[in-house]
Amino acid sequence: MKPGFRGAMTWLHDWSGLVVGWLLFVIALAGTLSVFRSEIGNWMRPEARCCAVDSVTAGNAAVGWLSRHAARSPAWYIQPADARSATSYAVWTASDGSYAQKWLDARTGSPSTVRDTLGGDFFYRLHFELEMPFPWGRMLAGAAAIAMLLAVITGIVAHRRFFVDFFTFRAGKGQRSWLDAHNLLAVTALPFHLMIAFTGALTLANLIMPWGALSIYRGDMEAIRKDLYPAAIDRPARGIPAPLAPVGPMLRAAERHFGGGIAQIAVLNPGDAAAVVSVTSAEDSRIGIQRQTVSFDGTTGRPIAVHDEKRPALRTFNFLYALHTARFGELATRWLYFLCGLMLTALIGAGLILWTEKRRARRQGFGFALVERLNIGFVAGTPLAFAAFLVANRLLPSGLPERAAMEVRVMFWLWGAVLLYALVRPARRAWREVLAAAAATCAAIPLADLLTGEMRPDSLHIATAIFALSLAAGFARAAAHKTAAA
Numbered sequence: 191m192k193p194g195f196r197g198a199m200t201w202l203h204d205w206s207g208l209v210v211g212w213l214l215f216v217i218a219l220a221g222t223l224s225v226f227r228s229e230i231g232n233w234m235r236p237e238a239r240c241c242a243v244d245s246v247t248a249g250n251a252a253v254g255w256l257s258r259h260a261a262r263s264p265a266w267y268i269q270p271a272d273a274r275s276a277t278s279y280a281v282w283t284a285s286d287g288s289y290a291q292k293w294l295d296a297r298t299g300s301p302s303t304v305r306d307t308l309g310g311d312f313f314y315r316l317h318f319e320l321e322m323p324f325p326w327g328r329m330l331a332g333a334a335a336i337a338m339l340l341a342v343i344t345g346i347v348a349h350r351r352f353f354v355d356f357f358t359f360r361a362g363k364g365q366r367s368w369l370d371a372h373n374l375l376a377v378t379a380l381p382f383h384l385m386i387a388f389t390g391a392l393t394l395a396n397l398i399m400p401w402g403a404l405s406i407y408r409g410d411m412e413a414i415r416k417d418l419y420p421a422a423i424d425r426p427a428r429g430i431p432a433p434l435a436p437v438g439p440m441l442r443a444a445e446r447h448f449g450g451g452i453a454q455i456a457v458l459n460p461g462d463a464a465a466v467v468s469v470t471s472a473e474d475s476r477i478g479i480q481r482q483t484v485s486f487d488g489t490t491g492r493p494i495a496v497h498d499e500k501r502p503a504l505r506t507f508n509f510l511y512a513l514h515t516a517r518f519g520e521l522a523t524r525w526l527y528f529l530c531g532l533m534l535t536a537l538i539g540a541g542l543i544l545w546t547e548k549r550r551a552r553r554q555g556f557g558f559a560l561v562e563r564l565n566i567g568f569v570a571g572t573p574l575a576f577a578a579f580l581v582a583n584r585l586l587p588s589g590l591p592e593r594a595a596m597e598v599r600v601m602f603w604l605w606g607a608v609l610l611y612a613l614v615r616p617a618r619r620a621w622r623e624v625l626a627a628a629a630a631t632c633a634a635i636p637l638a639d640l641l642t643g644e645m646r647p648d649s650l651h652i653a654t655a656i657f658a659l660s661l662a663a664g665f666a667r668a669a670a671h672k673t674a675a676a
Contacts, residue, residue, distance in 0.1 A: 222531030421497030
């Protein structure tokens with residue numbers, strides 16, 4: 191570690207950023223795409239584009255389908271279609287004890303007319319679960335968020351010319367250019383970087399530091415759940431068959447109470463005399479999510495519990511969580527989050543490359559070579575893999591068994607191939623070739639739409655155009671660097 195306070199902070203900034211940098215790059219890019227989670231889902235399920243209806247109609251249709259195809263399940267959980275999402279999402283417990291999930295047509299409730307794909311939910315889940323079993327992925331993402339917050343704070347301390355760097359960028363200067371780019375991206379969206387790192391760590395704090403709640407409740411997880419969700423009615427099944435009352439009137443009554451839309455419908459013990467239907471309110475235009483829940487007796491439709499969340503601690507948490515997810519925002523706000531997310535992703539990528547540029551003139555050992563190859567595999571390979579996931583959605587046959595899982599496998603297979611390719615190719619050639627492949631794959635997304643007859647300009651096409659142009663610029667710079675060196 192370097193002597194002096196600023197020197198120590200610079201050392202800590204460099205190494206805390208490097209150790210989790212590749213993971214943070216993936217988390218940041220997946221989170222950036224999650225801003226348009228619903229829109230990506232609509233694009234990946236083109237069959238449902240014409241079918242978006244109000245949440246009451248969509249919820250009623252989903253309950254009707256589940257009543258016929260999951261009647262023996264002890265619980266159904268439904269996110270009905272809304273103004274942004276053209277499909278409903280249903281989860282229920284299968285006969286073998288595992289969870290089953292389907293995306294359902296908003297009008298008919300049937301999954302048969304909608305292709306099997308994870309849609310934008312894949313990026314949303316990857317952002318904080320990393321395709322790992324619970325709770326390990328979330329714990330790793332939370333630890334990475336803490337490391338990112340540490341890197342941002344130490345970066346501020348290490349900066350000598352904080353405001354001057356906002357107006358400074360010297361192109362074509364090698365290491366100096368990468369440092370200028372890193373500083374410019376950091377300073378331009380600094381409030382966003384601080385907010386997203388802090389709120390990201392906070393949303394997963396109970397997994398990273400669970401000792402407070404466990405100590406107060408003496409390990410009674412059921413008591414914790416009841417205090418967090420007091421409107422949740424959890425009564426055991428009585429074993430007496432009874433038909434479920436019409437759900438539509440319950441949903442309309444809940445909407446009148448909320449004064450807005452519906453986010454989730456939970457049906458416990460369907461087909462039993464102890465059935466309960468719980469309806470949770472949707473987010474609105476306010477930053478602070480005001481959660482409201484109304485529970486009904488499933489056999490009579492009579493309200494049995496109402497809860498409007500007014501506790502200061504939970505309202506503060508909901509405010510910070512809403513800041514992180516931006517679900518309150520209109521289209522302009524989501525685009526602002528998207529662009530700031532791209533700047534954060536580029537900031538992390540520039541920092542990783544800067545680490546190698548600083549050490550390029552020195553003796554280059556195994557550590558330097560490993561970091562440089564991992565930079566290629568993640569900084570250039572991640573956009574390539576994500577774009578391949580979207581292209582696979584268009585090119586894989588609609589009736590392919592386990593189609594949603596196959597889209598994810600295509601992405602990871604290609605990503606793994608890129609990492610291996612980066613290990614065996616000379617670094618400069620690998621940079622150019624992987625960047626070129628990533629730009630071409632991004633450009634192939636609207637072309638795949640054109641081939642399949644689904645070409646409709648939307649947010650996804652604009653976003654992929656930004657990616658394609660950025661990666662093409664990176665390829666052009668790498669090619670020009672080779673020419674200059676020659």
